[in-house]
Amino acid sequence: xxxxxxxxxxxxxxxxxxxxxxxxxxxxxxxxxxxxxxxxxxxxxxxxxxxxxxxxxxxxxxxxxxxxxxxxxxxxxxxxxxxxxxxxxxxxxxxxxxxxxxxxxxxxxxxx
Amino acid sequence: xxxxxxxxxxxxxxxxxxxxxxxxxxxxxxxxxxxxxxxxxxxxxxxxxxxxxxxxxxxxxxxxxxxxxxxxxxxxxxxxxxxxxxxxxxxxxxxxxxxxxxxxxxxxxxxxxxxxxxxxxxxxxxxxxxxxxxxxx
Numbered sequence: 001x002x003x004x005x006x007x008x009x010x011x012x013x014x015x016x017x018x019x020x021x022x023x024x025x026x027x028x029x030x031x032x033x034x035x036x037x038x039x040x041x042x043x044x045x046x047x048x049x050x051x052x053x054x055x056x057x058x059x060x061x062x063x064x065x066x067x068x069x070x071x072x073x074x075x076x077x078x079x080x081x082x083x084x085x086x087x088x089x090x091x092x093x094x095x096x097x098x099x100x101x102x103x104x105x106x107x108x109x110x111x112x
Numbered sequence: 113x114x115x116x117x118x119x120x121x122x123x124x125x126x127x128x129x130x131x132x133x134x135x136x137x138x139x140x141x142x143x144x145x146x147x148x149x150x151x152x153x154x155x156x157x158x159x160x161x162x163x164x165x166x167x168x169x170x171x172x173x174x175x176x177x178x179x180x181x182x183x184x185x186x187x188x189x190x191x192x193x194x195x196x197x198x199x200x201x202x203x204x205x206x207x208x209x210x211x212x213x214x215x216x217x218x219x220x221x222x223x224x225x226x227x228x229x230x231x232x233x234x235x236x237x238x239x240x241x242x243x244x245x246x247x248x249x
Binding site: 002003004021022029030031032033034037051052053054055057058059060061062064073075077078079082083084091092095096099106107108109110111112 | 164166167168171176177178180182183186187190191197198201202203226229230231232234236237240241242243244245246247248249
């Protein structure tokens with residue numbers, strides 16, 4: 001996700017704890033595969049925000065098949081949200097957090 | 113793409129490992145070996161690119177970040193073709209971004225196929241992902 005999205009989210013809803021993968025855990029997962037990142041997010045009870053629907057659906061399906069939980073996924077539609085539409089995306093993510101409440105674990109919400 | 117046969121010798125252990133990985137990926141050692149050679153040649157010529165095994169098949173990524181080349185191409189298009197703006201948006205070094213664009217230009221069919229996977233109809237997600245819901249925003 002765009003790096004400026006973190007700032008936009010904090011501006012909209014300061015209680016949402018959000019980190020960019022480039023800085024989270026000192027960038028340890030910047031180059032991680034989907035399964036490594038999903039596992040790390042699960043351990044931290046953290047929901048993953050992404051627009052990559054090429055690989056993530058398969059990675060989640062494999063994880064579920066292995067009997068593992070995940071921290072939740074918020075996928076935004078890349079045709080609906082262009083890369084530079086930071087403000088609109090931030091508002092959509094806040095709406096998803098409100099929609100999911102504290103029950104995002106093991107859920108996948110597609111924003112479109 | 114037209115192909116040609118070559119013959120090569122590899123250590124016995126490497127052959128055994130290749131066979132094992134091929135079984136795991138649901139392919140055969142010759143096809144996987146050819147893929148590895150092709151990728152080796154490409155990453156030598158395009159050192160900013162690496163290949164990853166994904167649920168959507170092997171895919172070209174920008175080396176060192178979780179960013180597939182197709183998504184980078186799309187980000188540049190979102191920025192009206194302005195690569196510098198796109199690099200700033202995703203905080204990627206400009207030269208790294210431009211190196212990935214060079215790769216995309218060299219292998220347009222491969223990137224188009226990856227892009228198709230990234231644009232699968234979102235309605236399909238209901239059938240692919242357990243506990244899925246849509247939120248119109």
